[in-house]
């Protein structure tokens with residue numbers, strides 16, 4: 001039977017060395033799981049380690065310790081990675097914040113979309129690579145006339161759709177989206193987020209979704225993990241987290257979220273926080289089903 005857990009990151013740590021003596025600990029024994037068919041959100045202030053976590057999941061950064069299991073394969077183990085290379089290269093796809101830099105400006109859209117399939121020697125399901133590219137473009141809401149355009153001839157939202165179409169060609173199981181809409185304006189953001197939701201509903205993709213905009217995370221994600229200095233301080237089903245935040249850091253993050261009611265919005269108080277004084281030690285304790293909060297005391301994890 002297929003396991004319910006698609007990806008499991010277990011105690012991953014990673015430090016970047018800035019010089020011979022200085023380093024920054026981007027991930028600190030981070031653990032989280034992504035279930036099949038769920039949208040898992042990672043939130044946290046800038047520099048909390050979200051992108052590094054996403055990069056570890058994609059094998060773009062190798063954590064210095066800890067393990068990540070994907071479909072039961074330890075992707076941090078070079079031997080297991082090598083033995084399952086094809087599965088790992090096709091079934092995980094990443095969508096970046098700024099597709100301008102992730103799309104080759106000298107290639108036409110049709111070739112950009114088909115390129116990963118060509119590299120992986122995947123036979124196009126719909127006959128030719130071009131037909132496959134056209135199908136995926138239509139699927140993500142882009143007209144076929146853009147097939148022969150260059151990225152510079154498209155708008156930011158259209159380029160992001162090209163990046164999504166390219167990922168979908170590979171028939172992935174897991175989509176890792178690192179601030180995929182941050183560079184777009186608000187109405188286009190909503191369109192792309194709705195597209196993600198549609199993809200999830202229709203295909204049951206699993207997502208690792210990273211965003212600064214918490215209202216988007218609330219709308220899209222099934223479960224959310226709150227990252228502080230490279231470790232989770234809280235994790236809960238989305239609605240539970242937004243309605244009943246427990247950790248002071250989560251409360252501070254949520255206090256920055258705009259409210260739809262103008263009177264409440266005017267009276268909204270930002271909760272300032274000083275990361276140095278916040279508890280990122282202690283252990284994760286379950287306070288209600290599926291809702292975990294890091295609390296001091298006990299052995300550290």
Ligand SMILES: Nc1ncnc2c1ncn2[C@@H]1O[C@H](COP(=O)(O)OP(=O)(O)OP(=O)(O)O)[C@@H](O)[C@H]1O
Pocket residue numbers: 016017018024025026044045046047048049050051052053
């Ligand atoms: N390639 C790198 N070299 C050196 N330090 C890095 C590198 N990548 C990340 N870092 C550092 O690791 C820490 C975590 O960075 P990361 O990019 O994962 O944060 P983030 O949560 O994605 O932030 P943001 O919300 O600003 O994108 C930061 O202190 C950052 O400066």
Ligand SMILES: [Mg+2]
Pocket residue numbers: 050051052178
């Ligand atoms: Mg980032």
